[in-house]
Amino acid sequence: MWQLYQFPLCPLSRKTRLALSEKGVGYDLVHAYPWDAGDEFYALNPAGRTPVLHDPAKRLTLIDSQAICEYFEETVDKTPLILGNAVQRAEIRRLVALFDQNFFADVTHPLMHEKMKKRLVLRTSPDSGTLRSAMRLAHEHLEYIDWLVGNRRWLAGVQLSLADFAAAAQISVADYLGGIDWSGHDEAHGWYRVMKSRPSFRPLLTEKMEGLPPPRHYSDVNS
Ligand SMILES: N[C@@H](CCC(=O)N[C@@H](CS)C(=O)NCC(=O)O)C(=O)O
CATH class of the missing domain: 1.20.1050.10 (Glutathione S-transferase Yfyf (Class Pi); Chain A, domain 2)
Incomplete structure (x- = not known):
């Protein structure tokens, strides 16, 4: 299961959550406040920014809201969000x-x-x-x-x-x-x-x- 490291008022995490939800991709939320983030979060993203999407079973980490949205646009057919010609x-x-x-x-x-x-x-x-x-x-x-x-x-x-x-x-x-x-x-x-x-x-x-x-x-x- 994907884990989304974010905090409630991060707009880039919100964009990512909306896209994941529209595409039917499940995830668990993990609270990560950039000003108070622990070693686990910095190990995933040394830049210390949210959102970060991590799949521990696959040892896969995706960083940056647009990179995450584009990844699911390329891998999930449901509800295209970057569409047209x-x-x-x-x-x-x-x-x-x-x-x-x-x-x-x-x-x-x-x-x-x-x-x-x-x-x-x-x-x-x-x-x-x-x-x-x-x-x-x-x-x-x-x-x-x-x-x-x-x-x-x-x-x-x-x-x-x-x-x-x-x-x-x-x-x-x-x-x-x-x-x-x-x-x-x-x-x-x-x-x-x-x-x-x-x-x-x-x-x-x-x-x-x-x-x-x-x-x-x-x-x-x-x-
Ligand atoms: N280009 C990145 C920007 C991420 C970003 O700036 N996130 C903010 C929170 S909304 C952050 O983590 N700021 C922490 C900091 O600047 O130290 C994305 O789209 O994910």
Whole structure:
């Protein structure tokens, strides 16, 4: 059985979990907090980053959310997530990179640092300027999602793809941390409600980070 080393608010682990679930791949969760990880985790991934997927019986370790998603895309036929022709697959990969890297750097990572790490690890107060900037940048990303959803059926085109799961994974963590204001983003909000109501999303919405409860609306699929 696969073991997924992750922590509840790691957006890249969330993307991986959504893809595994959509593809019907079973796994056990192992909590690994990069700031407090033990030797066992560092032995698997000396870079100390989550997610890491490990199969002890096969002595196989997969590292990096995109490498893991691509591995299962190549080995499991069920629910293709990087699909279509070469141009369409390139567009899916472009958007996955945009959310994994840009949205993460602009919005999710600053929110995680200010609201999660400072509270649970560093025991200091969040910086309001950094939070304001993350929320302003979140609006810009949501505007782009409004445009994508308004012009296409799903983010990368006519079919649901890994781009939708990469974006929804980042937004779900930002939303947990109170960084998403949907005002003026009806199209993006409608798309996110649909993503939230998928069975693959349910375990993420009920999971909590110890010492850091989510806002009440977070797990409500209608809000
Ligand atoms: N490219 C990697 C990035 C993984 C990553 O940055 N994970 C974060 C948590 S969401 C982490 O482990 N950070 C620990 C650190 O920066 O020390 C992936 O997609 O898996």
